[in-house]
Structures are given as structure tokens and as C-alpha cells.
Amino acid sequence: MTAFGRALAAAGIAAALCAGFPLSAQGAMGTFTYxxxxxxxxxxxxxxxRCYAVGNASGEVKNSANRDASLYAGRACHGDIVRTVSADDTEEVGAFASVQFDS
Structure with a gap:
């Protein structure tokens, strides 16, 4: 196999590995219950x-994800942050309309 062929094969293997195994930085692992x-x-x-619309949410929030969650008063993660719920934490929260997880 030529040097060019080996380089091409290595690039193909690297691309396949990257596509097959997403990095954990792409999203939170776990659940968020509200x-x-x-x-x-x-x-x-x-x-x-990513911003998630949650309607008119309130009450107990359980963040079992591995990322902190910011709860917003407004839809589309606009307006004031009502509260930030840390990873693996449960809190009683007033009204909020959307949530966004740290990236």
C-alpha cells in the first residue's frame, strides 16, 4: 500500500470513529423532570x-442530568432566569416557561 493509500485509510477510519461515537459534550446524559x-x-x-419550551411549569423540578439547567420566565429562553438547578439536584421552583442546559 502506498503512503497516500495508508493516509486515506487512516482518514476514513478516523471519520468512521467520530461519526459512530458522539461526544458527551453534545448533550446532557440523564433526565429532567418537571x-x-x-x-x-x-x-x-x-x-x-438547546432551549426547551415547557409550557406553564412550576413546582418540584428534578434535574438528574449531568448538566446545570437554567429555567427562564419567558418562552424560547428569553427573559429573566428564574433559577438555575444544578446537575443531580431537586428544587421547588416558581413559574417558568422554558429550560436550557449548559453545553
Whole structure:
């Protein structure tokens, strides 16, 4: 095999490995549980940096994900941050409309 062929093969293997094994920095591992309109909802493995609309949520929030969660008063993660719930923490929270996880 020529040097060019070996380099091409190595690049192909590297690309396959990167595509097959996503890095943990791409999202949080675990769950985020909250209540909206009296119903318990759960986000599983939420993406870091992405905003999630949660409706009119309030009450107990359980962040079993491995990233901190910022809870916003407004939709689309706009407005004031009501509270930041640390990874592996449970808190009683007032009203919030969206959540975003650290990336």
C-alpha cells in the first residue's frame, strides 16, 4: 500500500470513529423532570445549549442530568432566569416557561 493509500485509510477510519461515537459534550446524559398543568413531564438526555419550551411549569423540578439547567420566565429562553438547578439536584421552583442546559 502506498503512503497516500495508508493516509486515506487512516482518514476514513478516523471519520468512521467520530461519526459512530458522539461526544458527551453534545448533550446532557440523564433526565429532567418537571410539572406543568398538574402533569409530570420528563426530558431525556436533553441537548446542551438547546432551549426547551415547557409550557406553564412550576413546582418540584428534578434535574438528574449531568448538566446545570437554567429555567427562564419567558418562552424560547428569553427573559429573566428564574433559577438555575444544578446537575443531580431537586428544587421547588416558581413559574417558568422554558429550560436550557449548559453545553
Amino acid at each position: 410539572k406543568t398543568c398538574g402533569n409530570v413531564r420528563t426530558l431525556s438526555n436533553p441537548a446542551g445549549g
